[in-house]
Amino acid sequence: MKKVAIVGVEGSGKTVMLAGLGELYSHSDENGYFLGPKNYQTASYVAEKIARMRRGEWPMATADDVMQGLDWTLRQRRGDHERPRDVCEVSCLDFAGEVYRAAFGIRQSAPPHLGDEVLKLKDYIRAADGVIVLINLRDVIVRGEHEPRVQEAMWITNGILSFALEERSGRKAPRAAIVLSQADSYADTIKACGGPKGVLAKYLPHVANNYYWLDIMAVSAVDKTVLDDNGNVVPAPDFQPTQLRMIMDWILDDMPVPVRGGASRPAARRPPPAPGRGERPSPQPHAESDWQEPSGLARFFTFRGRRSRGQYWRFIGFSLLGLIIAGARWDDAGVGFFALLMIWPIYSYAVRRLHDMNISGIWLLVAWIPPIGLVLALMMLFRGGTDGPNSYGPKP
Ligand SMILES: Nc1nc2c(ncn2[C@@H]2O[C@H](COP(=O)(O)OP(=O)(O)OP(=O)(O)O)[C@@H](O)[C@H]2O)c(=O)[nH]1
Numbered sequence: 001m002k003k004v005a006i007v008g009v010e011g012s013g014k015t016v017m018l019a020g021l022g023e024l025y026s027h028s029d030e031n032g033y034f035l036g037p038k039n040y041q042t043a044s045y046v047a048e049k050i051a052r053m054r055r056g057e058w059p060m061a062t063a064d065d066v067m068q069g070l071d072w073t074l075r076q077r078r079g080d081h082e083r084p085r086d087v088c089e090v091s092c093l094d095f096a097g098e099v100y101r102a103a104f105g106i107r108q109s110a111p112p113h114l115g116d117e118v119l120k121l122k123d124y125i126r127a128a129d130g131v132i133v134l135i136n137l138r139d140v141i142v143r144g145e146h147e148p149r150v151q152e153a154m155w156i157t158n159g160i161l162s163f164a165l166e167e168r169s170g171r172k173a174p175r176a177a178i179v180l181s182q183a184d185s186y187a188d189t190i191k192a193c194g195g196p197k198g199v200l201a202k203y204l205p206h207v208a209n210n211y212y213w214l215d216i217m218a219v220s221a222v223d224k225t226v227l228d229d230n231g232n233v234v235p236a237p238d239f240q241p242t243q244l245r246m247i248m249d250w251i252l253d254d255m256p257v258p259v260r261g262g263a264s265r266p267a268a269r270r271p272p273p274a275p276g277r278g279e280r281p282s283p284q285p286h287a288e289s290d291w292q293e294p295s296g297l298a299r300f301f302t303f304r305g306r307r308s309r310g311q312y313w314r315f316i317g318f319s320l321l322g323l324i325i326a327g328a329r330w331d332d333a334g335v336g337f338f339a340l341l342m343i344w345p346i347y348s349y350a351v352r353r354l355h356d357m358n359i360s361g362i363w364l365l366v367a368w369i370p371p372i373g374l375v376l377a378l379m380m381l382f383r384g385g386t387d388g389p390n391s392y393g394p395k396p
């Protein structure tokens with residue numbers, strides 16, 4: 001599960017970005033990635049906001065009491081004949097700016113009607129693996145940090161960042177990025193400052209200094225804009241949220257590199273997470289031609305290759321049947337001999353079942369520790385193998 005929190009003060013661009021991401025990844029990108037909505041609310045939220053934007057209107061400010069949960073499965077298509085693989089879950093919550101003010105603003109306590117929302121917002125940020133903090137460029141460039149409204153916005157933004165990056169017991173701080181929104185309107189200023197980092201250093205120096213190690217990006221959620229009758233910049237009817245690929249690249253940055261298929265995405269900028277934390281990097285795919293499964297009795301004694309859940313169930317079933325027949329026909333010595341004979345195949349199948357899930361057979365060495373043994377046994381019986389080939393061979 002990958003939880004991405006997209007957060008920011010009132011008017012920072014959260015709703016536009018979430019809807020844009022949903023729209024952009026409703027089709028697969030050149031590497032086959034796409035977002036499958038997990039429920040109707042997510043699909044209709046995106047459709048409604050995008051339809052409004054195509055009519056040349058920005059979404060309404062999110063109302064205090066309509067916090068919207070958005071849940072997608074990020075999947076990857078790997079060719080016409082293979083099922084897409086699930087990469088991770090992307091879950092976001094769209095809160096109203098007022099809830100951020102109540103949670104991180106200068107008031108000492110949240111107004112009673114927002115108490116629950118504030119708790120939910122804090123849980124949302126606390127549980128996130130990645131936090132994207134939005135700052136509206138118009139606020140900092142046009143209004144300037146000395147305007148009271150912008151000062152308050154920056155105070156809240158600081159509050160969000162320090163809360164998100166707090167190290168909590170037993171858990172490292174999440175990855176975080178500062179994203180400057182509305183880049184389409186301020187492209188010249190961004191260029192003149194030498195990029196988004198320069199904008200932050202010039203207009204919000206204390207944010208730039210306090211959070212100098214964070215990734216900083218400037219994005220526009222729309223690639224084409226027009227002026228409406230009142231002279232406001234609004235999305236053009238045929239806009240595309242193409243620049244938001246940058247956001248998805250950031251989300252994917254510490255994901256395992258795809259096992260196979262499609263073009264592989266660019267190498268991650270940061271090292272993959274240490275084993276045991278976050279997702280495990282997928283080992284290199286196994287060359288299918290490397291090794292042929294032995295035939296006849298030999299296939300019960302090898303420790304290479306993979307065994308599917310069905311094969312494993314059948315093997316366990318036949319072994320138990322064999323034991324019952326041996327018990328009925330032979331004396332204790334005969335049954336003991338049969339059990340001894342079965343030890344190797346039992347280990348062989350167990351190792352290969354773990355391989356099917358892309359787990360090393362070495363784990364069987366600690367299976368005698370009861371909780372680990374139980375978990376492994378349950379996984380071997382019930383968990384499916386990885387899609388397509390993995391580092392232990394082709395799908396059985
Ligand atoms: N030109 C331009 N304007 C944008 C872009 N993204 C957001 N905006 C502007 O920023 C405003 C606020 O965007 P929202 O997505 O509604 O902001 P929000 O963070 O959801 O705001 P609240 O719901 O009030 O908390 C929009 O109405 C637009 O005017 C963008 O990519 N380009």
Ligand SMILES: [Mg+2]
Binds near residue numbers: 015016060061
């Ligand atoms: Mg909103």
